[in-house]
Amino acid sequence: MAQKKLVDTWKSKSWYSVRAPKFLNEVEVAQVPSLDDEHLVDRIIKIPLKDVTKDLSHVYTTIKLRVSEIKGKTAYTKFIGHEVSREYLHALVRRRMDALNVVVWVSSKDGVEFKVKAVVLTATSCSGTQKNSLRVALLNEIKARSAAKEFGQFIYDTLFGKTAGEIFKALKKIAPIKRVEIRKTELKEVFDIDA
Secondary structure, three states: OOOOOOOOHHHHHHEEEOOEEEEHHHEEEEEEEEOOHHHHHOOOOEEOHHHHOOOOHHHEEEEEEEEEEEEOOOEEEEEEEHEEEEOOOOOOOOOOOEEEEEEEEEEEOOOEEEEEEEEEEEOOOHHHHHHHHHHHHHHHHHHHHHHHHHHHHHHHHHHHHHHHHHHHHHOOOOOEEEEEEEEEEEOOOOOOOOO
């Protein structure tokens, strides 16, 4: 009986340098092995934002990138979402505070559709009318800010806290609030499915 020869596929893999999208300055975010280009295209890579910015304050934010193009041994990516860790959000909530969540689909100035999930943390317990006013105002602010900016710029401002800071200023006139956090974004992706 002939014995099968084992092939070590690991040795046949090449290492690729994965680059962040243009709005994050295309910095190298990872080195990944792959048999060939075809196995790497469309691969999703999740990394902490601190690996891109080298800033420890971004340790609670994870970004999701999809490999979209390969040139030589360099893999270029597109941004498909981000998420702030639940542990971080839970640490912000205190007794006698309200956490108001909203989820909204928006379009950027350049026509990119994506989902935004945000939370407002109030400084004290609010009335039902104040809660409703805060939610409506938050939805309107997110829609207005996303429509006024291109996708890359809106995401950049969101990741670095500028969007939340601007919304905070607008919402604090309605009720006493402690914080606004854009906790998650998610790109609406359309795939070609061959029949």
